[in-house]
Amino acid sequence: MKILYFFILSLIWSQCALSQNSLYKLKTRKIGEWSPDPKPNPNTPKTKIINQITKDNSKYTIYIKEYVEGKSLYDPYAILGVYNANKNYNVHWEIDPDTTSKHQLRIFSIFPDGSMAIRERSCNADEYFNYVYFKYSKDVVYEKEIPLVFIYEDDSKERMNEQFVNEYLGKNTVIDVEKRAFPFSKFRRYILIYYIASIYK
Amino acid sequence: MKTIHFLILFSFLLGSVSCNSKLSYENSSLLQWDDFSHFSELQSKNLKFREPLLRPTRVYCINNTLIFKDDSEDNILHQYDSKTLQKKGSFFTFGSGPDEFLWIHHCQPLDTNIWISDLQKRSINQYDIKMINKMDSNNIKAIKRIQFEDHFSSITVLPNGHFMATINNPKHKRITLFDENGNFIKTAGEFPPFQKELTPFESIEGFYCSIVLSPYKNFIYLFYKQTDLIEQYDLEGNLIKRIHGPEHFFPEVKEASKNDMTHVSSIPEKSKDAYFCPVVTNDKIYVLYSGAYFDPKQPTYLMKHLFVFNNEGTPIQRYLLDQSIFCFAVNEETNKLYGISNDPEFHIVEYSLKF
Numbered sequence: 001m002k003i004l005y006f007f008i009l010s011l012i013w014s015q016c017a018l019s020q021n022s023l024y025k026l027k028t029r030k031i032g033e034w035s036p037d038p039k040p041n042p043n044t045p046k047t048k049i050i051n052q053i054t055k056d057n058s059k060y061t062i063y064i065k066e067y068v069e070g071k072s073l074y075d076p077y078a079i080l081g082v083y084n085a086n087k088n089y090n091v092h093w094e095i096d097p098d099t100t101s102k103h104q105l106r107i108f109s110i111f112p113d114g115s116m117a118i119r120e121r122s123c124n125a126d127e128y129f130n131y132v133y134f135k136y137s138k139d140v141v142y143e144k145e146i147p148l149v150f151i152y153e154d155d156s157k158e159r160m161n162e163q164f165v166n167e168y169l170g171k172n173t174v175i176d177v178e179k180r181a182f183p184f185s186k187f188r189r190y191i192l193i194y195y196i197a198s199i200y201k
Numbered sequence: 202m203k204t205i206h207f208l209i210l211f212s213f214l215l216g217s218v219s220c221n222s223k224l225s226y227e228n229s230s231l232l233q234w235d236d237f238s239h240f241s242e243l244q245s246k247n248l249k250f251r252e253p254l255l256r257p258t259r260v261y262c263i264n265n266t267l268i269f270k271d272d273s274e275d276n277i278l279h280q281y282d283s284k285t286l287q288k289k290g291s292f293f294t295f296g297s298g299p300d301e302f303l304w305i306h307h308c309q310p311l312d313t314n315i316w317i318s319d320l321q322k323r324s325i326n327q328y329d330i331k332m333i334n335k336m337d338s339n340n341i342k343a344i345k346r347i348q349f350e351d352h353f354s355s356i357t358v359l360p361n362g363h364f365m366a367t368i369n370n371p372k373h374k375r376i377t378l379f380d381e382n383g384n385f386i387k388t389a390g391e392f393p394p395f396q397k398e399l400t401p402f403e404s405i406e407g408f409y410c411s412i413v414l415s416p417y418k419n420f421i422y423l424f425y426k427q428t429d430l431i432e433q434y435d436l437e438g439n440l441i442k443r444i445h446g447p448e449h450f451f452p453e454v455k456e457a458s459k460n461d462m463t464h465v466s467s468i469p470e471k472s473k474d475a476y477f478c479p480v481v482t483n484d485k486i487y488v489l490y491s492g493a494y495f496d497p498k499q500p501t502y503l504m505k506h507l508f509v510f511n512n513e514g515t516p517i518q519r520y521l522l523d524q525s526i527f528c529f530a531v532n533e534e535t536n537k538l539y540g541i542s543n544d545p546e547f548h549i550v551e552y553s554l555k556f
Contacts (some may be wrong), residue, residue, distance in 0.1 A: 113304070
């Protein structure tokens with residue numbers, strides 16, 4: 001009898017000891033009819049972000065934050081991606097702000113491990129989205145919000161914000177906050193994509 | 202009292218055995234551990250590369266050259282001489298450009314070419330092996346670039362230049378054939394039928410597999426990841442046989458809906474991992490076997506069982522590795538196996554294969 005009990009117990013134990021996580025990656029889909037996974041419009045300009053981790057035990061987190069009239073909106077999906085890495089690791093990812101549908105913005109963040117984050121924003125019929133990149137250093141800057149992309153809403157007819165951005169940029173193609181502060185308060189609604197790097201223990 | 206205890210335990214054991222034995226795949230033969238005519242335990246050697254990589258996640262061996270995938274560097278692929286362990290160069294960058302890759306899924310050598318598939322871009326590029334060996338990374342241009350409409354989960358190039366793939370779309374059957382330009386030809390076969398009915402999404406997720414061309418280029422093999430099943434197809438997409446084993450388990454996945462989303466998930470302590478990383482050489486197919494239960498609290502990808510099959514799918518050799526690995530390549534000239542482990546940190550191990 002004892003031998004039988006032991007046999008059963010050892011079976012249970014050996015199954016527990018074998019427990020491991022699956023290699024397998026599961027996906028989530030919408031209910032109902034199958035639809036292809038979303039992808040950016042082929043005409044969307046694609047931009048690579050490359051940062052080099054300069055310290056061991058670094059955590060590099062990418063965020064998206066929306067502001068309306070100077071206030072940031074709460075977003076449970078604010079984190080686009082997280083890297084935990086040591087010194088000399090190169091963080092690569094691609095950001096594709098798809099503005100081809102005029103009143104619907106789709107922001108694709110694509111990572112080398114095959115994962116992709118998509119965030120969507122809509123605007124009124126007489127408005128549209130535009131965006132401009134920030135200048136950033138390849139070496140990671142720690143304990144600071146480092147802006148990467150500035151996406152703003154603008155009036156389709158007046159295009160005042162676009163004019164303002166063009167005047168600010170002058171001959172430059174990216175915002176350089178080190179050279180000149182950028183007046184975010186001029187914009188009623190805008191979205192920032194940025195990273196924060198820190199050291200974890 | 203003792204008799205009652207015995208009867209209860211006996212009924213419990215009998216019940217569990219009979220429950221499992223009810224399930225079987227149609228048209229399948231059972232594979233057992235001792236069906237492999239040879240068994241060896243292999244001792245590993247840790248390799249010290251002169252310029253080691255931080256996080257290699259894939260390795261391929263082509264003409265005595267080891268090609269590692271590591272996207273933590275400036276380039277994604279890195280070449281090393283397998284004898285001197287010296288780095289020969291790096292090539293391809295992350296990105297959406299024509300010769301850039303977002304997520305390299307597989308590098309398949311075929312005749313004088315190497316085909317590199319990208320799951321994120323839904324594409325496959327053809328390169329001349331000689332061009333890659335020249336290592337002038339800035340001048341590597343694809344001979345051909347094929348773009349697919351649907352997301353594929355695994356793809357292989359056939360000898361006639363067509364493609365056979367498994368597609369993440371319930372409208373497609375088990376395998377789908379495309380012509381040399383990526384145009385749809387037909388979808389064929391069926392998800393392995395057994396007594397339990399799965400939803401379309403559960404079938405896609407539960408029957409996730411790797412697809413490879415056989416050594417003599419006359420069959421296609423599907424190695425399943427969530428059930429210990431191997432399927433052999435001809436190049437027209439007709440099923441030839443199924444091999445189920447060595448532990449004879451089935452996909453354990455569950456579909457659930459929350460808000461407006463459907464989610465298919467593995468089930469802790471029920472879902473098991475099966476076959477991963479099949480590698481095809483001139484006359485053999487090597488594949489890692491796991492058999493481990495899914496446990497989200499203790500994630501690991503490492504496997505210590507290595508199975509070898511011949512072109513016809515006959516089991517010929519079984520190895521037990523002293524260091525578990527999650528990916529490997531085989532150099533046929535030297536009979537060396539190069540595996541990647543991440544325990545405790547990323548490193549490369551070498552095994553001398555015995556036959």
